Amino acid sequence: MPSEEKRLGWGPAFSHLPKAVPERGESVLCVHEDELCRRWLADLMRKEGYDVDETASTTEAILMVAQLQPDLVLLELNVVGTAGLELCGELRMLEVSRDVPIVLVSREPATEEAVARGLLAGADDYVAAWQRPTELRARVRVQLRNKRYRDALRRVRGERENFRRQAAIDPLTGLLNRRSLSQIIEEKVSAAETFSVLFIDADHFKAVNDRLGHAIGDTVLRSIADCLRRGTRSGDYCGRYGGEEFVLVASQLDSEQVRGLAERHRQAVGLLEIPELGATPLTVSIGAAVFDPASGETSSALLHRADAALYAAKSNGRNRVEMAEPPAPHEPRTESGVVGGTADSRPESGGR
Ligand code: GH3
Ligand code: MG
Numbered sequence: 188m189p190s191e192e193k194r195l196g197w198g199p200a201f202s203h204l205p206k207a208v209p210e211r212g213e214s215v216l217c218v219h220e221d222e223l224c225r226r227w228l229a230d231l232m233r234k235e236g237y238d239v240d241e242t243a244s245t246t247e248a249i250l251m252v253a254q255l256q257p258d259l260v261l262l263e264l265n266v267v268g269t270a271g272l273e274l275c276g277e278l279r280m281l282e283v284s285r286d287v288p289i290v291l292v293s294r295e296p297a298t299e300e301a302v303a304r305g306l307l308a309g310a311d312d313y314v315a316a317w318q319r320p321t322e323l324r325a326r327v328r329v330q331l332r333n334k335r336y337r338d339a340l341r342r343v344r345g346e347r348e349n350f351r352r353q354a355a356i357d358p359l360t361g362l363l364n365r366r367s368l369s370q371i372i373e374e375k376v377s378a379a380e381t382f383s384v385l386f387i388d389a390d391h392f393k394a395v396n397d398r399l400g401h402a403i404g405d406t407v408l409r410s411i412a413d414c415l416r417r418g419t420r421s422g423d424y425c426g427r428y429g430g431e432e433f434v435l436v437a438s439q440l441d442s443e444q445v446r447g448l449a450e451r452h453r454q455a456v457g458l459l460e461i462p463e464l465g466a467t468p469l470t471v472s473i474g475a476a477v478f479d480p481a482s483g484e485t486s487s488a489l490l491h492r493a494d495a496a497l498y499a500a501k502s503n504g505r506n507r508v509e510m511a512e513p514p515a516p517h518e519p520r521t522e523s524g525v526v527g528g529t530a531d532s533r534p535e536s537g538g539r
């Protein structure tokens with residue numbers, strides 16, 4: 188041990204505890220006002236194999252944490268001043284540093300109150316480092332190990348959330364996919380909510396593909412999707428049901444309001460300016476059905492009614508809205524629910 192350290196009564200930095208084996212260049216930021224102490228801490232951490240940065244200033248420490256994103260901060264516990272405590276609080280408040288472990292260190296063993304204040308201000312641990320360097324090394328390792336576990340857990344959660352999103356979202360448009368829409372409709376029927384379903388189908392879309400190619404067709408579908416999304420109120424749902432067909436699930440609207448909503452969407456799509464389309468008109472036909480919770484209708488019967496209304500909109504000339512007939516009152520549940528026409532048939536090219 189250097190004589191200076193012996194004179195100060197500091198413990199031996201390297202006892203029987205074997206050197207740490209950092210997983211991947213883990214980094215430690217040492218914050219201490221006193222240069223000699225800071226260098227001693229930094230050397231100890233470097234010998235453990237960590238990448239080390241140092242600063243004397245708590246203000247600079249915040250910037251360094253934000254920029255360098257160290258895996259751990261070793262911070263001087265000011266027994267007299269409060270700069271260290273304030274730094275703890277700030278690091279805990281900032282998004283970028285919220286989870287970085289902070290280990291407080293002091294040259295002289297700190298009082299119980301000082302340690303308690305430090306821990307409550309946001310630090311994770313405390314060591315009287317200069318008397319107990321071996322313990323400091325072990326505690327740093329424990330904090331880094333815990334951080335690795337937390338990081339791994341966060342990654343797994345993020346991936347799971349990604350998978351969940353991918354399973355719910357249509358990749359072409361970013362809207363909900365058919366599975367999500369069916370689930371939402373099923374839940375609303377089960378919860379006996381009043382809501383409506385709008386089937387929105389691009390008119391003569393095959394001709395768009397035939398004339399301009401599938402890639403431009405995709406661009407057009409994305410434009411329709413963006414237009415529908417912009418017009419969807421919060422609490423309502425918009426998705427791509429398949430191909431060039433979209434579905435909107437709107438809460439709490441009566442038949443006239445649903446017609447108004449459908450008209451607004453039809454007109455909005457009709458006004459879209461899509462350079463790739465040139466003079467080719469882009470319109471949609473819409474079939475809408477209102478679900479009455481008192482009717483006892485099933486979700487598939489409701490979808491059949493909306494689909495039949497879309498069929499009617501196609502038959503009656505396209506670029507128009509048709510409302511589905513309400514289900515007959517007090518009739519036993521029906522799977523068809525369609526007045527005039529079968530659910531999946533469409534005039535001419537119509538189909539999903
Ligand atoms: P209608 O007015 O009766 O609905 O006529 P339509 O041509 O729109 O209907 P049809 O069912 O005959 O054709 C649908 C077209 O939509 C054909 C298909 O290639 C196209 N389509 C479906 N999914 C996609 C897609 O993901 N991308 C592109 N570009 N085209 C698609
Ligand atoms: Mg179509």
Ligand code: MG
Nearest residue numbers: 388432538539
């Ligand atoms: Mg279709």
